[in-house]
Amino acid sequence: MYFRWTKANGSVIVHENNGDDKLIVHLTAKAEDHNTKVTCVVEYDDTIIEKTVTLTVIFAPKILSGSHCAVEGGLLLCVCISQGNPLPPITWPLPSLTDFSVTSSSSIQTVRSVITMPAADHYGTITCVSMNHLGLARMDIPLQNHTETECDGLNLVLLAILIIFSYNCMCRGKGQEKKCGEDMDTYASLNLAAVEQPYSVITPQTR
Incomplete structure (x- = not known):
């Protein structure tokens, strides 16, 4: 046996x-x-x-790490994902707000809930609560602004370019006579020549 x-x-x-x-x-x-x-x-x-x-x-609810909040345009979208058996419904305790919508879906032991509201109506963190008869799980989800994230990434790229350019100017190989300032002047002159259009100067003639 x-x-x-x-x-x-x-x-x-x-x-x-x-x-x-x-x-x-x-x-x-x-x-x-x-x-x-x-x-x-x-x-x-x-x-x-x-x-x-x-x-x-059967087990008590557990809110998964994939839960997150983000600002997209003028809307705040928060996603809460919870796992438990029996299925643990998700609630969003927002007693002072009325202008929001919630959609939920479930699969096997997982519940996914999305709340949407105007971004200007809420600051700080959003709380997600999931519960079945075996227990309760709660998570404070911090906000993440997509626009701020993209700007931070652009700033990092620009900073990296500046550092690389400065390093190249400081670390010239032996036998090179050009200085960083001269390179900058040449670069500026090339750009100026490429952008500016030639103009004719008309001098008044004396009769």
């Missing part, structure tokens, strides 16, 4: 009875092992009897 447990990752664990007439197995299951199969196998001489059951794993 033995138990055969096929886990969510595809691995198989076998628990044998070592000759005893009965076998009691204590399984340590995780959330991802929900709906996996446990098979009890009994062998009598040349006869094999199998019985398979579906493993049900």
Whole structure:
């Protein structure tokens, strides 16, 4: 007699009875092992009897790290993702606000909720709450402004270009006589020649 447990990752664990007439197995299951199969196998001489059951794993809610808030245009969008069994509904405690919308979806043990509101109506953090009869999970989600992030990235690029240019000016190889200032003058002269258009000077003639 033995138990055969096929886990969510595809691995198989076998628990044998070592000759005893009965076998009691204590399984340590995780959330991802929900709906996996446990098979009890009994062998009598040349006869094999199998019985398979579906493993049900119940656990308290856990808010996942993929939860986030971001400002896009004039809207604040916050996403909260929670995992639990039974499915843990998600709520957004915003007692002072009325101008917002919430959409939710679920799959197996995961609930995903998105709240949308005018960005000017809220500052600081948004709180996400998920709960089932086994427990409650809460997360304060900080705001992330997409515009500020893009500007920070542009500033870093410009700073890197400035550092590289300064380094090239300071680290000239031996035998080169040009100075950084001369290069800058040449660069400015080239740009000026490329942009400016030639003009004719008309001098008044004396009659």
